[in-house]
Amino acid sequence: MMRRKAVIAISVFLMFLAAATEGRAEFNVSITDNNNYLDFGAVKCGEEARIALKGGYHHAIQCVSTNGNTWYLKIDVIRPFTCGDKTIPMDNMAVVVEQQVSGQGIVMYGTNRDIPLTGRETTIYTSALGDNTGQQVVLNIYYTLKIPENQVAGSYTANLQYVMIERL
Helix, strand or coil: CCCCCCEEEEEEEEEEEEEECCCCCCEEEEECCCCCEEEEEEEECCCEEEECCCCCCCEEEEEEECCCCCEEEEEEEEEEEEECCEEECHHHEEEEEEEEEECCCEECCCCCCEEECCCCCEEEEECCHHHHCCCCEEEEEEEEEECCCCCCCEEEEEEEEEEEEECC
16 A cells, blocks of 8 residues: 655744733833744655754744733734645644743743643743843744644645733
């Protein structure tokens, strides 16, 4: 029996949003090179792809808050990987914090460990007291994606959004 290898093209569009309930303090999340597009390229069924174009990471995410309150960096799935009526489960994609360059808070699951995208607003980082007074927090992040063995070939796209949330 001949086994069929399908090639799947994968791309992701990233958006960034800082959301607070009220207040006028500095509160923002940004990416160092404004590169808001991920392209996993062609990936065969059953294989895993990794995007880390800057050596060990792909994006340096920067967060700043002066409100004195705990904040959270999350990633939100706006639209899962789709091609027509076919979908790749979002939990096949993971965000990995390769390095916590600055900041005193907690990286979900620690550095160099998969943070799977299992649904809406997956927490990546929780600030600590020192992060809440204007100190910039920088996380170097890369991305992985596992294609299921029997996934139908096609050009799949998804929309993800980084969200920085602070309760005032």
